[in-house]
Amino acid sequence: MSSSKLCWPTPNGLPALGPTAVLAACVALLAISVPAVELDLVRLITAIPRMIEFGGHLLVMPDWEYLPTLGANMLQTLEMTFLATSIALVISLPLGVMAAANASPHPAVFHATRNLLTLMRALPELVWALVFVSAVGLGPLPGIMALSFVTVGFMGKFFAESIEVVDARQIEGVAAHGAGWLQLRTFAFFPQAFPDFVGTVMYILDHNLRAAAILGLVGAGGIGYDLVMAMRMFDYDRLLPIALSIYVVVTVLDRLSDRFRRRLI
Amino acid sequence: MSKIIIKDVAKRYANGFEALKGVSAEIPAGSFTVILGPSGAGKSTLLRTINGLETPTSGSVQIGEQPVTHASLREVRAQVGMVFQHFNLVDRLSVMTNVLTGRLSHRSWLGSLLYLFQRGDMDIAHDALIRVGLTDKAWNRADKLSGGQQQRVGIARALAQQPRVILADEPVASLDPVTSEEIMGLLLEICTRDGITIVVNLHQVELAKRFADRVIGLNEGVVVYDGVASGLDRATLSRIYNRNGDQVDEQLETMLAYA
Numbered sequence: 001m002s003s004s005k006l007c008w009p010t011p012n013g014l015p016a017l018g019p020t021a022v023l024a025a026c027v028a029l030l031a032i033s034v035p036a037v038e039l040d041l042v043r044l045i046t047a048i049p050r051m052i053e054f055g056g057h058l059l060v061m062p063d064w065e066y067l068p069t070l071g072a073n074m075l076q077t078l079e080m081t082f083l084a085t086s087i088a089l090v091i092s093l094p095l096g097v098m099a100a101a102n103a104s105p106h107p108a109v110f111h112a113t114r115n116l117l118t119l120m121r122a123l124p125e126l127v128w129a130l131v132f133v134s135a136v137g138l139g140p141l142p143g144i145m146a147l148s149f150v151t152v153g154f155m156g157k158f159f160a161e162s163i164e165v166v167d168a169r170q171i172e173g174v175a176a177h178g179a180g181w182l183q184l185r186t187f188a189f190f191p192q193a194f195p196d197f198v199g200t201v202m203y204i205l206d207h208n209l210r211a212a213a214i215l216g217l218v219g220a221g222g223i224g225y226d227l228v229m230a231m232r233m234f235d236y237d238r239l240l241p242i243a244l245s246i247y248v249v250v251t252v253l254d255r256l257s258d259r260f261r262r263r264l265i
Numbered sequence: 266m267s268k269i270i271i272k273d274v275a276k277r278y279a280n281g282f283e284a285l286k287g288v289s290a291e292i293p294a295g296s297f298t299v300i301l302g303p304s305g306a307g308k309s310t311l312l313r314t315i316n317g318l319e320t321p322t323s324g325s326v327q328i329g330e331q332p333v334t335h336a337s338l339r340e341v342r343a344q345v346g347m348v349f350q351h352f353n354l355v356d357r358l359s360v361m362t363n364v365l366t367g368r369l370s371h372r373s374w375l376g377s378l379l380y381l382f383q384r385g386d387m388d389i390a391h392d393a394l395i396r397v398g399l400t401d402k403a404w405n406r407a408d409k410l411s412g413g414q415q416q417r418v419g420i421a422r423a424l425a426q427q428p429r430v431i432l433a434d435e436p437v438a439s440l441d442p443v444t445s446e447e448i449m450g451l452l453l454e455i456c457t458r459d460g461i462t463i464v465v466n467l468h469q470v471e472l473a474k475r476f477a478d479r480v481i482g483l484n485e486g487v488v489v490y491d492g493v494a495s496g497l498d499r500a501t502l503s504r505i506y507n508r509n510g511d512q513v514d515e516q517l518e519t520m521l522a523y524a
Contacts, residue, residue: 167356169349169351169353170353170354170355170356172318172349172353173347173349173352173353173354173355173366173419173422174355174366174369175318175342176316176318176342176345176346176347176349176353177342177343177346177347177366177367177369177370177422177423177426178339178340178341178342178343178344178345178369178370178426179366179369179370180339180369180370180374180377181374182374182377182378183369183372183374183377186377186378186380187355187358187362187366187369187377187380188355188366191355191356191357191358192355192356192357194357195357
């Protein structure tokens with residue numbers, strides 16, 4: 001046999017059974033799901049002219065008189081984002097400690113908190129917003145409530161996971177000198193998990209801004225209401241400015257949070 | 266300042282490993298005691314039962330008049346400082362804050378939530394840093410320091426606590442010989458000047474001979490020697506470093522050559 005013959009790094013040179021089976025299963029699964037989602041090449045191709053037509057509508061002179069309203073609604077969206085994230089942060093810190101296996105006061109508390117957090121993030125913001133809109137009425141308030149609610153679900157879980165990977169030796173170093181329960185969490189757990197916390201908050205802020213931008217869909221405040229109305233009323237002269245402003249705000253926030261994180265860590 | 270009484274302490278881990286098989290010892294107040302033994306002899310386990318980082322399966326430990334129990338843990342730890350092989354400082358906190366964590370047992374949880382200390386605590390921490398010669402690094406982050414410096418911070422943290430006992434678990438195992446010398450010297454100075462009882466785990470026979478008042482030799486969870494450091498002769502050492510009844514190898518010869 002020629003020594004340049006290609007082979008896999010297995011005893012017999014054939015592909016390993018496990019990965020091959022998984023790959024085959026994935027391909028089979030994809031093949032089965034194509035009809036289920038009505039993936040139709042002909043339909044996609046015939047849709048191209050319509051997409052171009054829609055794109056052409058967007059390229060109209062923006063509605064200048066609408067811009068101040070857009071600014072105000074965008075500001076409201078931003079305020080909702082920051083407020084909801086801040087509220088969630090304050091609630092998530094203690095919940096994160098309780099949901100971390102190595103910092104929780106009791107296994108029962110650990111499991112209960114974990115389940116609570118799962119429940120909170122089980123449904124998307126939009127669904128909770130529907131619930132809160134029917135509870136407290138239209139406006140940004142139910143939006144903030146929905147956003148905070150789901151954010152606690154995610155933030156608490158992320159915080160707990162950051163706490164669970166801290167170095168046990170550093171904990172022991174503080175514990176051995178007679179620190180109390182809460183002191184141990186403040187002085188040994190918190191400093192170690194802090195960089196992860198900052199990363200989580202930044203990521204969630206970014207996510208919440210985009211979530212807040214669609215909450216208007218169900219009447220829970222923010223720019224989303226304008227977006228939906230412009231779409232439904234064929235107000236193309238408003239649609240592009242709204243989309244652009246969301247893009248700009250998200251990008252700016254992203255850049256700022258990157259810079260902030262680098263300075264802090 | 267406090268004597269330590271260890272009575273029939275046995276420790277069996279959850280995986281069935283028997284680290285200590287009934288160890289008894291009395292460590293006099295203000296003495297400098299070294300626990301010597303090969304890896305896995307139970308040195309760390311023994312030391313950690315003294316401040317309750319390990320709970321003995323049977324037997325008891327008493328510091329001064331205070332028995333070490335689950336209920337008395339915080340009181341015990343408030344009197345017992347500890348120095349670790351890997352320093353165990355909180356990396357992201359400043360040297361000063363790390364030293365101040367030695368004061369936590371004297372502070373309330375509410376103030377600590379906001380990282381508040383008293384002026385007096387700062388003075389004590391500052392004095393501790395003077396003792397170890399690190400005042401110029403007080404506001405550096407702990408993980409920016411060299412190993413030797415971090416161990417000095419570890420000692421300062423123990424000192425800031427104003428303890429009656431300091432336990433040191435292989436305090437020089439991660440350090441070079443010169444730095445090891447300095448650290449051991451520092452511990453001895455603390456013992457003689459402040460009268461703090463010091464118990465050190467070591468695996469360097471030579472350091473044990475030079476610094477210890479008293480040596481406890483441990484092998485496979487049993488005390489095989491308990492006496493003055495000068496009593497560490499060839500026969501004693503081979504008893505301490507004996508493994509599974511085999512005659513000890515050349516490693517001991519090398520060790521003895523240096524001792």
